[in-house]
Amino acid sequence: MVTIFILVFLAALMLNLWLMLSMDYHRNFERYHDRLHAQHVTLVVDDDSEEMHDFLTRELGKNQQTNEFDLGDALNMPGSFLYNGGEMNHDFVISEKEEALSRSIGRVEITEEGEGKSGVYLPLLYQSEDIRIGKTIDITIAGNKIPYKVCGFFNSIMVGSHNCAMTEIILTDDKYQELAKLEYAQNATMCCVRIHDKMESQNYEAWLKDALSGRYPDARILSNTYLLVRQSRYVAASICSGIISMMAFLVLLIALVVISSNIMNYIAENMKNLGSLKAIGYISRQLVNSLMLQFLGFSLLAAVVGTGGSYMMFPYVNAMLASQTGIPYQTRFLPLPLLLTFAVLCGAVAVVVCLSSRRMKRVEPMVALRQGIQTHNFKRNHIPLAKSRVPLNAALALKTTFSGMKQNIIIGITMLVLSLVVVFSGVLIENMLVDSEPMVNLIVGETSDSCINVNLGKEEEFCEEMDKDARVENYYIYHYENVIHEGGLELLAMMCDDFSKTSNQDVVFEGRAPKFDNEIVIAAKYAKEQGLDIGDEMSIIAGGNEEKYMISGFTQISNQLGKDCLLTREGYERIGELQNVSYYLNFRDNVDIDKFNEEVKEMFGNEVNATINARATVKSGVSVYISIMTIIVTGILIMSVIVIAFVLYLLVRTMLNRKKQEYGILKAFGFTTRQLVLQTALSFMPAVVLSTVVGIAGNCAIINPLIALFLSGVGVVKCSFAIPVGLITVSGAGLVLLAFAIACLLSVRIKKIVPKELLSGD
């Protein structure tokens, strides 16, 4: 019963945790969105003129979807600061403190502030050991490093994270005025719009940008939507929630198998008692009901303790996830997840008790009283000792294995589940913790050592310098621009002069990368939503121009959560005019990327708009996911050990009870405790080894589609993660050895069985 209690406890804990995450954690976004009266569409344009304000006011007023809007002044410049040991690059929207606090739509709230009256307020997400109140940090704005004292942190639901397409930072009035007066300061209009139907935010954004770029084709525009931000700020929470749900159902499955086995053992061992009860008039339903009451009561108790445990654990999960969402969450009592957890657990237990106790209905009183326990099936003598060539202990163990099919089924299911955990953990470790590049390649697409944005007029000269520089191994255009799909949504277009030069040749997973100027590759998720296929034509708009492109392939990169496309440079230039272009550079070994970028800046001055240490940026961004995944992998591995220990505990205990007399007989004839322990542990091994091998082989085959399913929310449809066969094989062997060691340890109780108890008393 202890085993069942702990398994149901673990299942309840994870089930409630999953339901809390999926039913309420995401709603936290809505709560803050409502509380801060946040916008559904944010648009920042590099123009703060009266004319721009008038244009926006006029256009917004025309759209029936517009509910209310706010136009405010801000500064909009690219920049970076150090976070999590890496450089975090952002498109900064810099606001003055009072302006940000008093915005009628999308206001921010200060969550913590110090004594300082002059300095910077940063989004809550970045609060860390390196970035804390009172500390002075360097923020690079438009290539200029400026020291700011951290005065506090704030919560902004739509622009409070690097996952929002833009990051707001707030300066005190004096610092804002100082920055605004600088030559490179870029004044901007920040437009926050609330619309009637927030689910239409992406269409509204596409319409607004189309209207704006039609009137101001050269305007630099940043934007985001309610749907994009809601999804992107909860990527880690969604993955974590998915993994927890998977584990919850797997543990529940094991718990149900154990309950079923327990009931069947109970019936077998109490056949005579059940026969007696029937003989004196009890009916089957009464006997089943007594079992039902017992298991339901017990499971409910375990579920109450388990859900209590989930409330104790939730703050830690929240702290872990807050490093990605950046939105504070207050743990509170949630009755619906709790009731659902109880209902699912009790319902599942009730069904299993009903099904497993069916045999009780077939028990005839006289037959039961005569037969008692029928533990063996004597159809066949497995491993006859006279002919067997295996050693005695192994032969006796195999006899036990063949006589215990229920035991083998329980072990089989447990090990199949745990082998999935091993394969999943192995793939995560290999593709995220040991080498994060496969995960980065899957989500981000293309990465490089450095990214440099240069004005078009200096492009030729820049390329000549790069050709001359021995440190540069290769470089190519990899430039992002927003485009609009006619009749669809805004897409983030990645353009390259030649996609065959890129480091990640798996960006296009079906079809091929665009080669000609009339070809396009789109995100598979978006294609599915729009009913588009390879070979179809689609109209793309940029800078007020529209052209048709043929779909040559599908990608699954997720920079814009599945709203992405790839174009050749020439392809983009059919509709849009580039003002500047970004180059990705890869260096030879041991090149100081920051030093290289500094030199380029010195060489080209204002003609270079941005130099990004892309390696450090990716490292910084990925580190949050790596730490979350490390915790998840550690958690599921610990749980695997607990599950295997408890399942084996149950099986060994049942076997020891069932075979107590047999062990006594064998001891009387000279078998030592060590031999019997070995026999017991070995008897589990055929099922353990077979199911682990089958489980690992099978799970290796399905793990990529399974992970793709988990990541489908961010646009991933196909995964091709490397499967670390060596690591998984070693882990599988470790799992088998662990099972053997646990079975040996648990079987040591055989020592207490003494043969003299077999002899008749005086």
Next chain:
Amino acid sequence: MKKVLLQTDKLSKSFSSGGNLQHVLKNIDLQLYAGDFTVIMGASGAGKSTLLYALSGMDTPTLGTITFGEKNISDLNSDRLAMFRREHCGFVFQQIYLIDGMSVMDNVLAAGLLVNKDKKSLVRRAEELFQAVGISGETQKKFPTQISGGEAQRVGIVRALINEPQILFADEPTGALNSKTGADVLDTLTAFNEQGQSVVMVTHDMRSARRGNRILYLKDGAILGECDLGKYVHDDRARHEKLSKFLNEMGW
């Protein structure tokens, strides 16, 4: 002069029950001889089975020593005792205790393979023993629940003898059998004893006790008396009367 197989020196065994110490065996000095059919008798609670546990290495004494040949077995740990039992002792139980999941032959071989690794010679010996006790080849393939009680006990005797033990311990071997089947089992034990097998048997039954050449009577944990009946002869009335008289004297 008979060869001493096993001897005890001030063998005592005590149990704690409800805070009280119960002395079940009290300073027993005893010698068991090779080739004897020793029968231990006594009233319920006299300590017969406890003495059998101790002599056979199934249990350790509280005080005193048990010496088998030159070896003191009273201080051995449980695994060493198991090894001692497998090499020197055979057991026949009242409840037979064959292992249900194994065939008749496997029940015997499971015990035999512990000592004899030569499977061919072991199977040959098992078959000889089965033949000696009247268990057919067909029965050898059956499972314990598929054979009669008498057959099962004869299989139990084969299992006990498979390792050619120096002493065969039998604890009420006919207790669970009817009189006809019980007589067959006793005949089997007697036959093996006549071939030189040493036997120590605990029994309540006077007809069973008659099979022994040496009768020990236990009372309150001590050997109250001993009777030498001599070699067993079937339907020997004088032998029966001698035993009756001895038991009467012992207060049985």
